[in-house]
Amino acid sequence: MTxxxxxxxxxxxxxxxxxxxxxxxxxxxxRAIADELEARGGAALEANTHDIADARAAGQSxxxxxxxxxxxxxxxxxAADTRRVAGLPDPVGEELESRLLPNGIRLVRRRTPIxxxxxxxxxxxxxxxxxxxxxxxxxxxxILRGGRETLRTNLALxxxxxxxxxxxxxxxxxxxxxADPDRALVTELLRLDRYVDMIIPRGGAALHRLxxxxxxxxxxxxxxxxxxxxxxxxxxxxxxxxxxxxAKVQRPSVxxxxxxxxxxxxxxxxxxxxxxxxxxxxxxxxxxxxxxxxFLSEAExxxxxxxxxxxxxxxTEWMALILGVKLVGGLDEAIDHIQAHSTEHTDVILxxxxxxxxxxxxEVTSSAVFVNASTxxxxxxxxxxxxxxxxxxxxxxxxxxxxxxALTTYKWIGYGSGQVRE
Amino acid sequence: MTxxxxxxxxxxxxxxxxxxxxxxxxxxxxRAIADELEARGGAALEANTHDIADARAAGQSxxxxxxxxxxxxxxxxxAADTRRVAGLPDPVGEELESRLLPNGIRLVRRRTPIxxxxxxxxxxxxxxxxxxxxxxxxxxxxILRGGRETLRTNLALxxxxxxxxxxxxxxxxxxxxxADPDRALVTELLRLDRYVDMIIPRGGAALHRLxxxxxxxxxxxxxxxxxxxxxxxxxxxxxxxxxxxxAKVQRPSVxxxxxxxxxxxxxxxxxxxxxxxxxxxxxxxxxxxxxxxxFLSEAExxxxxxxxxxxxxxxTEWMALILGVKLVGGLDEAIDHIQAHSTEHTDVILxxxxxxxxxxxxEVTSSAVFVNASTxxxxxxxxxxxxxxxxxxxxxxxxxxxxxxALTTYKWIGYGSGQVRE
Numbered sequence: 055m056t057x058x059x060x061x062x063x064x065x066x067x068x069x070x071x072x073x074x075x076x077x078x079x080x081x082x083x084x085r086a087i088a089d090e091l092e093a094r095g096g097a098a099l100e101a102n103t104h105d106i107a108d109a110r111a112a113g114q115s116x117x118x119x120x121x122x123x124x125x126x127x128x129x130x131x132x133a134a135d136t137r138r139v140a141g142l143p144d145p146v147g148e149e150l151e152s153r154l155l156p157n158g159i160r161l162v163r164r165r166t167p168i169x170x171x172x173x174x175x176x177x178x179x180x181x182x183x184x185x186x187x188x189x190x191x192x193x194x195x196x197i198l199r200g201g202r203e204t205l206r207t208n209l210a211l212x213x214x215x216x217x218x219x220x221x222x223x224x225x226x227x228x229x230x231x232x233a234d235p236d237r238a239l240v241t242e243l244l245r246l247d248r249y250v251d252m253i254i255p256r257g258g259a260a261l262h263r264l265x266x267x268x269x270x271x272x273x274x275x276x277x278x279x280x281x282x283x284x285x286x287x288x289x290x291x292x293x294x295x296x297x298x299x300x301a302k303v304q305r306p307s308v309x310x311x312x313x314x315x316x317x318x319x320x321x322x323x324x325x326x327x328x329x330x331x332x333x334x335x336x337x338x339x340x341x342x343x344x345x346x347x348x349f350l351s352e353a354e355x356x357x358x359x360x361x362x363x364x365x366x367x368x369x370t371e372w373m374a375l376i377l378g379v380k381l382v383g384g385l386d387e388a389i390d391h392i393q394a395h396s397t398e399h400t401d402v403i404l405x406x407x408x409x410x411x412x413x414x415x416x417e418v419t420s421s422a423v424f425v426n427a428s429t430x431x432x433x434x435x436x437x438x439x440x441x442x443x444x445x446x447x448x449x450x451x452x453x454x455x456x457x458x459x460a461l462t463t464y465k466w467i468g469y470g471s472g473q474v475r476e
Numbered sequence: 477m478t479x480x481x482x483x484x485x486x487x488x489x490x491x492x493x494x495x496x497x498x499x500x501x502x503x504x505x506x507r508a509i510a511d512e513l514e515a516r517g518g519a520a521l522e523a524n525t526h527d528i529a530d531a532r533a534a535g536q537s538x539x540x541x542x543x544x545x546x547x548x549x550x551x552x553x554x555a556a557d558t559r560r561v562a563g564l565p566d567p568v569g570e571e572l573e574s575r576l577l578p579n580g581i582r583l584v585r586r587r588t589p590i591x592x593x594x595x596x597x598x599x600x601x602x603x604x605x606x607x608x609x610x611x612x613x614x615x616x617x618x619i620l621r622g623g624r625e626t627l628r629t630n631l632a633l634x635x636x637x638x639x640x641x642x643x644x645x646x647x648x649x650x651x652x653x654x655a656d657p658d659r660a661l662v663t664e665l666l667r668l669d670r671y672v673d674m675i676i677p678r679g680g681a682a683l684h685r686l687x688x689x690x691x692x693x694x695x696x697x698x699x700x701x702x703x704x705x706x707x708x709x710x711x712x713x714x715x716x717x718x719x720x721x722x723a724k725v726q727r728p729s730v731x732x733x734x735x736x737x738x739x740x741x742x743x744x745x746x747x748x749x750x751x752x753x754x755x756x757x758x759x760x761x762x763x764x765x766x767x768x769x770x771f772l773s774e775a776e777x778x779x780x781x782x783x784x785x786x787x788x789x790x791x792t793e794w795m796a797l798i799l800g801v802k803l804v805g806g807l808d809e810a811i812d813h814i815q816a817h818s819t820e821h822t823d824v825i826l827x828x829x830x831x832x833x834x835x836x837x838x839e840v841t842s843s844a845v846f847v848n849a850s851t852x853x854x855x856x857x858x859x860x861x862x863x864x865x866x867x868x869x870x871x872x873x874x875x876x877x878x879x880x881x882a883l884t885t886y887k888w889i890g891y892g893s894g895q896v897r898e
Contacts, residue, residue, distance in 0.1 A: 070815065074838050153860070159849055161859060168871045169841065247688065251871045266669065266692050272872040273694075293894040300896035393492065415889045416496050419591065427581055427892025436897070437583060437888070438575070449590045449673045449885040450694040450873040463871040466859070467837045470849025472715040474722035475858070 056234040058242050061197055062249030064227035065170045069195035071225055073167045077144040079222070084140035084187055086218040091133040091183070094214055098124060101206035102179065109203055121177045122204050132183045139187045142440045145459045146193050160469040165462045167193035169251040172243050172271065176201040176257035182211045185254070186229045188443055192461040195228050197250065199243060202235040209233055244269040254444055259371070274456070276446040279309035279399030280371050281429045284316040284388040284414070285325055286405035293426070294404045295328050301402070301429040303336040307373050309445060310400050310432045314368055314378040316388050322349045322381055334358035336375060341367045343380035350379070368395050385410050389417050396420055398447045400432040421447050421454040478656040480664050483619055484671030486649035487592045491617035493647055495589045499566040501644070506562035506609055508640040513555040513605070516636055520546060523628035524601065531625055543599045544626050554605045561609045564862045567881045568615050582891040587884045589615035591673040594665050594693065596621045598679035601629040607676070608637055608651045610865055614883040617650050619672065621665060624657040631655055666691040676866055696878070698868040701731035701821030702793050703851045706738040706810040706836070707747055708827035715848070716826045717750050723824070723851040725758040729795050731867065732822050732854045736790055736800040738810050744771045744803055756780035758797060763789045765802035772801070790817050807832050811839050818842055820869045822854040843869050843876040
């Protein structure tokens with residue numbers, strides 16, 4: 055019964071209004087949303103208790119239930135985040151370049167909103183507020199398709215947003231949710247290229263694959279991160295153990311966590327036992343290639359979990375306390391392994407050799423490449439972008455952590471005085 | 477028999493070599509291609525005579541035959557164009573931003589090649605050299621799929637390019653052509669997302685639609701231009717006639733030619749007869765909405781061709797000496813008409829009213845918007861971009877005329893000294 059076409063038409067009409075709003079009016083609307091979340095967020099909390107009850111009845115794990123949960127504390131955080139977005143600089147309207155052409159036309163390239171953005175996401179209800187406020191800040195209309203597990207919560211949050219928009223005299227269709235959990239609507243949304251300008255999937259590899267395969271609308275793909283650290287012969291090994299530990303265990307369930315450790319043979323005997331001992335303390339399981347196993351037997355005897363690597367283990371994003379380990383002959387082989395197995399998310403070299411560091415950052419084509427630092431730094435917040443829309447591992451439009459600018463495009467404006475082309 | 481997968485693998489490997497070449501080596505290769513075109517271009521001319529003979533036998537029009545033709549003069553122009561591309565600034569390697577993060581990591585955003593670019597084009601064999609040299613300049617490998625009408629010519633030109641690349645010690649797979657005219661290979665290329673990073677279609681609306689529908693690879697769509705001029709009440713009408721003439725007849729077969737003329741009622745009686753007379757001299761047929769017909773009857777009696785507009789006439793890119801004409805109530809209605817019918821290519825207002833000019837450039841969302849100038853200025857050469865890869869009417873990555881920068885992406889590089897995330 056959901057008429058996606060009508061949603062598209064309303065979003066397109068709203069986007070035309072949003073595109074010409076002043077920054078002040080957009081920020082007022084954002085603050086109104088924050089106020090409304092505080093004043094009337096109870097309805098969303100109430101809706102969430104039903105979503106959580108259903109999920110619990112369906113036997114979801116405690117970790118999943120935690121991801122679905124919206125409570126007083128998280129609601130307050132969403133209101134605070136919304137006020138923070140209001141305080142960010144507005145990229146729209148910036149003149150990216152401006153010059154006088156030889157024929158007297160003044161040519162300006164001006165940053166503008168994209169138009170209508172479709173967002174398909176899973177689980178966490180905070181994404182509803184997060185992405186809606188970032189779209190609004192940049193003058194874009196949003197069509198939201200959240201996971202069915204938090205459908206009631208998401209709809210209640212969109213009600214809050216729309217009430218605030220109406221109060222500010224803005225079109226409520228600036229932020230719409232697809233209220234019907236029918237999965238066919240996802241595919242239909244991906245074909246709504248007449249009204250939707252960009253699709254942002256926020257979820258796992260299967261969602262990204264679906265979007266890439268089915269969408270007629272440009273998609274920002276990303277999210278999947280098979281991340282590598284290569285420990286070169288000249289690396290500071292004490293620091294290496296700290297960095298590997300941080301990259302693997304500080305937050306193992308995220309896309310910039312470490313998946314594969316590549317080690318130069320000359321340092322394997324000193325590095326690997328120390329890494330194995332340190333990670334054993336966190337319960338990390340090592341999936342070791344045959345050439346790495348001999349260096350891990352002592353640690354294994356001491357209690358570390360070591361398993362011979364299977365055929366797919368170097369093509370797996372673990373999202374868990376598991377780490378692939380392999381010896382590589384040197385820099386060339388390390389780069390070849392990364393180029394063959396990386397998802398172009400985050401790859402790291404630990405080295406004190408300037409030439410090797412330079413070659414690594416030049417030749418590894420990933421969206422973020424670090425020298426002597428943890429993979430965990432590939433993040434919009436860490437990069438100082440102010441907001442993170444998503445992390446892109448594709449090559450067009452935006453790459454790596456996407457800030458507000460990634461929700462904009464530009465147009466060319468030519469101010470003439472009667473010029474015709476010769 | 478064509479193994480597209482093998483072509484993809486070879487292109488990917490070549491792209492890794494290209495990505496780290498210095499500007500000097502890339503320019504040497506471009507000059508070698510120019511030399512080779514002059515020294516061994518005869519084979520391409522010979523191949524072209526066979527393509528032309530086949531096309532003539534198939535009953536192609538003189539206009540099409542001219543588009544397919546490669547002769548001595550055009551070959552010399554291709555060599556000169558290639559040397560000109562060698563002389564352009566190289567965007568690759570530019571540091572788009574660089575800063576010291578609070579934790580001491582130096583973060584750099586560096587412009588890089590995209591990787592492998594698939595180009596699907598029709599007719600003109602010069603596109604083979606044009607796009608291959610622009611890709612090479614920006615360190616990208618190219619997979620070319622030209623029209624079957626010039627298959628022999630295209631293959632001969634790629635032979636020339638590959639000979640030059642080999643002579644320079646570069647991988648010939650940097651520029652490959654799909655030698656098999658089987659149309660199924662186009663669809664297969666659009667699904668080669670494992671190896672190809674970007675698809676550029678250069679051709680008509682049907683090709684762009686096919687790419688958008690079938691591609692799993694990001695596509696730059698564009699090319700289709702339903703372009704408008706709105707003549708406001710305050711416009712300088714003498715200049716308006718000159719601009720309309722220029723936009724319509726200077727080169728009617730290109731995408732930035734004028735398709736629809738929108739006129740304020742207050743100036744219709746003075747403007748339309750003058751426009752009709754001027755365009756009649758070029759044999760332009762006017763497709764007039766009912767509200768415009770009364771203002772054209774006198775000109776029609778004087779010999780101008782005036783036809784009542786049909787239902788699709790304001791949604792048609794003419795590519796011919798035809799012009800839609802309609803009266804609109806004022807600025808609001810003009811903008812509404814453009815937003816409903818434009819392909820977001822090029823739209824123009826002729827006015828002396830500053831407020832109207834400002835609203836028009838703010839509210840019309842097209843990739844190029846002009847005040848008091850011809851639509852024909854939406855062009856990479858006119859904009860001073862140095863080279864034009866294509867004209868994009870989509871909103872992601874690049875919009876409007878695409879210069880060399882549109883063939884690049886960026887990566888984030890972080891130089892640390894042992895940092896871990898708190």
